Amino acid sequence: MREGPFRRNFGRAVKAAREGRGLTQRELAEAARIADKYLSRIEVGMATPSVYVASRLAQALGVSLDTLIVASPKLADHELASVLRLLHSLEPSQIERVRRILLEVLR
16 A cells, blocks of 8 residues: 555544544544644644554554554444444335445445
């Protein structure tokens, strides 16, 4: 993977984990002992943190470094919960329609 996509994916994973834990950028930056502006640059893919800083971010987020170094970011816990709530509110026919659409998209 090239550096640009890696930076963007890493930044998205950090942001998703931060938001999933209900932290502000300032709170996470303080916990990881970095400047909040630097964290902002990491989250938008404009900066690549050192391994040391990346490990401090992971520790502050309560996740493994592996979790942040992914090819594609996963849904944050709150996003997943929101999707599940929506699915639970659907009628069986609507759920079947969603299933068919997902199968088509994922092929």
